[in-house]
Amino acid sequence: MFLGLSYVSAEKVDVTLNACVDGDTAWFNLDGTKTKFRFLGIDTPESVHPKKDVELYGKDASEYTCNKLSSASEIIVEYELSNKIDKYDRHLGWIWVDGSLLQKELV
Secondary structure (H helix, E strand, C coil): EECCCCEEEEEEEEEEEEEEEEEEEEHHHHHHEEEEEEEECCCCCCCCCCCCCCCCHHHHHHHHHHHHHHHCCCCCEECCCCCCEECCCCCEEEEEECCCEEHHHCC
């Protein structure tokens, strides 16, 4: 359970960082393929949205996330059983960075 949300883990996979997007989205290398991930359970202020201005703390959230992912020794994505990919074709997951849940740190 995380922040009052319960979930059932479907699978955990090791990934490597390909590119940072913003505070709640990144591209990871998954089985040799560049794959876009949206982080479950968190919605950071916008910093790169094509139709929205940069929101307050958006750059801070993006910088924090990118620093954590860039310096990580290990990144693990944990999928849920219920939803693995969203309508924008992004993979959805809980992001573990060196054994710590990134979404919890962002809160």
